[in-house]
Amino acid sequence: MPDIAILGLGNVLIGDDAFGPHVVRRFDAEYEVDPQVEVLDFGTPGFDLAPFLMDAQRVIIVDTVKAEAAPGTICHYDKADILRRPLTRARVNPHDPGLKDTLLLLDLQGAAPAEVHFIGVVPASVKTGIAISDAVRAAVPGAIAAVVESLARMGHPPRRRAVPADPGLWWERTAVVSAEC
Amino acid sequence: MAKRITVDPVTRIEGHLRIDVEVDGGRVRNSWSSGQMWRGIEVILQGKDPRDAWLFTQRICGVCTTVHAIASVRAVEHALRLEIPVNAQYIRNLILIAHSLHDHIVHFYHLSALDWVDITGALQADPKAAARLAETLSPWHRNSWQELQQVKQRLQGVVDSGQLGIFNNGYWGHPAMKLPPEVNLLAVSHYLQALEYQRKANMIVAMLGGKTPNIQNLAVGGVANAVNLDNQSALNMEKIFKINSLFREVEQFVNQVYLPDVIAIGALYPDWLGYGAGVTNYMAVPDLPLDAAATRFDLPGGTIMGGRLETQRSIEVWDDPYFRENVTESVAHAWYEGDWTRHPYEEETVPHYTDFQDRGKYTWIKAPRFDGKPMQVGPLAQVLVGYAQGHEPIRRWTDQSLATASSIAGTRVGLNHLHSTLGRHLARGIRAAVLAESANKHWQMLADNIGSGDFEVYNEPEFPRGEIRGYGVHEAPRGVLSHWAVIKNGKIDNYQCVVPSTWNAGPRDLQGQLGPYEASLVGNPVADAELPLEVLRTVHSFDPCIACAIHTQDVEGEEIATVRTLAAKNI
Numbered sequence: 063m064p065d066i067a068i069l070g071l072g073n074v075l076i077g078d079d080a081f082g083p084h085v086v087r088r089f090d091a092e093y094e095v096d097p098q099v100e101v102l103d104f105g106t107p108g109f110d111l112a113p114f115l116m117d118a119q120r121v122i123i124v125d126t127v128k129a130e131a132a133p134g135t136i137c138h139y140d141k142a143d144i145l146r147r148p149l150t151r152a153r154v155n156p157h158d159p160g161l162k163d164t165l166l167l168l169d170l171q172g173a174a175p176a177e178v179h180f181i182g183v184v185p186a187s188v189k190t191g192i193a194i195s196d197a198v199r200a201a202v203p204g205a206i207a208a209v210v211e212s213l214a215r216m217g218h219p220p221r222r223r224a225v226p227a228d229p230g231l232w233w234e235r236t237a238v239v240s241a242e243c
Numbered sequence: 244m245a246k247r248i249t250v251d252p253v254t255r256i257e258g259h260l261r262i263d264v265e266v267d268g269g270r271v272r273n274s275w276s277s278g279q280m281w282r283g284i285e286v287i288l289q290g291k292d293p294r295d296a297w298l299f300t301q302r303i304c305g306v307c308t309t310v311h312a313i314a315s316v317r318a319v320e321h322a323l324r325l326e327i328p329v330n331a332q333y334i335r336n337l338i339l340i341a342h343s344l345h346d347h348i349v350h351f352y353h354l355s356a357l358d359w360v361d362i363t364g365a366l367q368a369d370p371k372a373a374a375r376l377a378e379t380l381s382p383w384h385r386n387s388w389q390e391l392q393q394v395k396q397r398l399q400g401v402v403d404s405g406q407l408g409i410f411n412n413g414y415w416g417h418p419a420m421k422l423p424p425e426v427n428l429l430a431v432s433h434y435l436q437a438l439e440y441q442r443k444a445n446m447i448v449a450m451l452g453g454k455t456p457n458i459q460n461l462a463v464g465g466v467a468n469a470v471n472l473d474n475q476s477a478l479n480m481e482k483i484f485k486i487n488s489l490f491r492e493v494e495q496f497v498n499q500v501y502l503p504d505v506i507a508i509g510a511l512y513p514d515w516l517g518y519g520a521g522v523t524n525y526m527a528v529p530d531l532p533l534d535a536a537a538t539r540f541d542l543p544g545g546t547i548m549g550g551r552l553e554t555q556r557s558i559e560v561w562d563d564p565y566f567r568e569n570v571t572e573s574v575a576h577a578w579y580e581g582d583w584t585r586h587p588y589e590e591e592t593v594p595h596y597t598d599f600q601d602r603g604k605y606t607w608i609k610a611p612r613f614d615g616k617p618m619q620v621g622p623l624a625q626v627l628v629g630y631a632q633g634h635e636p637i638r639r640w641t642d643q644s645l646a647t648a649s650s651i652a653g654t655r656v657g658l659n660h661l662h663s664t665l666g667r668h669l670a671r672g673i674r675a676a677v678l679a680e681s682a683n684k685h686w687q688m689l690a691d692n693i694g695s696g697d698f699e700v701y702n703e704p705e706f707p708r709g710e711i712r713g714y715g716v717h718e719a720p721r722g723v724l725s726h727w728a729v730i731k732n733g734k735i736d737n738y739q740c741v742v743p744s745t746w747n748a749g750p751r752d753l754q755g756q757l758g759p760y761e762a763s764l765v766g767n768p769v770a771d772a773e774l775p776l777e778v779l780r781t782v783h784s785f786d787p788c789i790a791c792a793i794h795t796q797d798v799e800g801e802e803i804a805t806v807r808t809l810a811a812k813n814i
Contacts, residue, residue, distance in 0.1 A: 075287055075302050106305025107456050109353055113442035167353070170401055171435050190283030232298055 064100035066216055067118035068209060071125040073106050074233040078185035078198045082124040084231065085205045091229035093220035099213065111164045120177040122212050124205055127182025134183065134197030136204055141178035179212045181205055192233050245272065246772050253779065256787040260748065264764055264778055271767045276748050276760040277599065278608035285592040288738040293319045293730050294463045294704065300726065300740065301457055307788060308456040309342045309448065310719040318726040319463045322713025328699040329535040331465035333689035336531045338451050338458065340682045344493050345444035346720035347675040348501055351668065352437035355783040358776065359508050360430040361420040366402065368428035370395055376425050380507060383499040385436060394432040414776040422511055433500050440496040443489045450482055465701035470693055487686050494679035505672035506644050509665045510651035519664030519781040521763025522617045523550030525624035528558055528566065530718035531681060537561060541681050542718055545628040546613065550662050555631035561716050570741060572609040575753040582753060587727035587739040588712055610749040610758060611741050619759040620722025620746040621785060623661060623670035636677045644673055667784040706733035719743055721786050747785050760785060
């Protein structure tokens with residue numbers, strides 16, 4: 063059972079909403095983590111976050127966030143911020159029920175993670191289609207650095223791989239066609 | 244005077260759904276169901292490698308990932324006429340069963356129970372009386388008065404702290420809430436326990452699928468699970484037995500908690516076994532194949548017209564022309580160019596947004612039709628089709644559930660009551676019991692086949708030049724799902740997903756026939772136009788999940804439900 067879960071949230075088919083999956087896959091390709099740490103490209107699970115949040119004591123979430131700031135700006139929130147903010151303000155997830163609801167429910171059950179570090183980027187475009195905007199792509203290294211720093215603070219600093227692995231960003235690849243045309 | 248009520252968005256569902264109703268004399272007289280997000284997956288998939296299509300389609304929705312992955316690989320396999328090894332069928336089946344069980348449990352407790360259960364009511368309950376009542380309903384070992392007392396204390400703590408959170412959108416104290424305090428307390432206790440059991444079902448999906456959401460073990464041609472009984476990282480005997488024990492725990496929860504709770508709520512809200520029928524044409528597709536070639540199935544498929552079981556006509560196999568030739572979609576009232584009605588292979592996806600027009604276009608969801616008729620899909624359709632066919636487990640669980648409901652209600656609850664808002668919930672519980680039972684069988688078949696030394700899981704696909712077409716169907720938790728693919732020279736040329744929530748949440752067609760959500764709301768009571776709990780009850784009973792019927796582009800979307808009440812203008 064992992065002590066720390068790193069979750070990339072967002073929909074890879076919706077422009078900048080791919081940020082979370084993109085960052086955690088890049089992080090996973092560039093760094094090795096302790097066995098107590100789990101890294102997951104999670105998509106847009108809505109309420110299905112619950113079983114994963116139940117498992118982890120501490121959670122690092124990477125996602126897009128609605129905030130009054132320029133596209134590409136990275137904003138940090140902790141658990142209290144997420145619980146305090148009214149649902150209309152922190153767009154933590156476009157789905158309902160979202161992260162806040164899930165945390166509150168798990169609190170009632172006594173199974174919520176003790177610590178949440180939410181790393182959010184302000185998107186430029188969230189239209190259907192596979193394309194991360196330049197502003198948001200430029201924020202990827204900063205978000206990876208924030209994940210690294212957060213893990214170090216939690217006592218599990220990741221180690222840079224000698225040779226980075228393939229991040230497996232399958233949604234960005236073009237068709238490799240097997241039939242002759 | 245007639246009033247127009249707009250609920251936008253409907254809460255506790257995936258995606259952005261808007262419901263409009265006109266209420267006159269305390270009853271809904273007319274209604275519109277509108278998907279407020281565009282999907283666009285069809286456009287994204289053009290030109291992609293068909294072997295990758297399932298990776299994309301499982302991202303359509305963050306909750307129903309597994310079902311779109313399965314339908315997609317089946318569609319491409321069908322286009323290639325490619326059979327998969329029997330191990331691959333069983334592994335897929337176990338994933339599908341576990342996913343469905345997870346989904347049904349979450350839907351009932353976490354997404355719709357608050358429509359029926361008054362949280363504040365639970366605070367008035369006597370835990371000892373609740374435990375005594377529970378004993379009469381179920382042998383479940385976690386209904387002790389001590390456990391119920393604890394739940395009550397925790398709930399009191401939440402209410403005292405003012406952090407109502409997850410319960411915020413519940414209609415506490417609404418006059419339509421009728422459960423006794425003790426039943427409310429039991430339901431809240433099970434609401435919390437359900438978290439643990441949906442997690443166990445989820446663990447099965449993760450063990451077989453590599454992870455969840457977004458399973459990784461599928462491939463066009465089978466599955467990518469390495470089967471090696473002696474290897475720790477492969478699918479070995481230890482994992483196979485762990486999967487079985489998880490299924491048994493979930494089965495016990497379904498049989499002793501979930502199904503009894505749905506039956507009790509059905510019996511305690513007898514009026515709601517009368518409202519909400521709507522479209523009583525039903526359709527289900529066969530699923531859980533028992534052989535490599537998928538000629539025999541555990542779950543029945545077929546259609547029923549006009550609510551009459553004697554009209555049942557079977558859909559025998561996935562490739563049954565009765566299914567293939569009768570599916571169309573209409574865009575007459577949806578935000579796409581034109582007003583055509585076409586077969587999925589022949590469709591195009593050209594958006595044309597017009598704003599909400601009562602008599603014109605008002606939704607991103609197309610209107611699927613079967614032989615020109617609107618159809619209701621979902622567990623109720625499957626239970627009725629199975630009942631009509633004499634499907635033994637469906638008959639047994641249905642008869643037993645109706646008998647129990649009758650004894651609690653003190654009046655006869657029959658098959659005819661299933662055509663209703665609470666009938667849909669009850670059918671979902673029945674389907675869960677049938678699925679949990681079938682998990683035993685599919686687990687045993689997999690264990691036996693692997694035990695006999697057959698480790699095959701994959702047949703490699705080969706794509707021919709020229710055009711091929713295929714479709715994949717799956718009886719998903721919300722009903723009939725089909726993916727239709729046209730492949731040209733090994734690339735996707737056209738791809739259409741006709742999803743359960745399109746069948747149910749779709750709009751009027753060219754002939755003006757209402758979709759199932761719309762039709763089911765007409766005639767519903769609405770006691771208080773400002774708090775249209777009754778509208779939510781009926782819509783939630785379909786288990787709406789709109790993220791795939793259409794897709795989010797609306798990150799800025801409001802997340803708190805707004806209810807707008809207007810004097811209707813055009814009545």
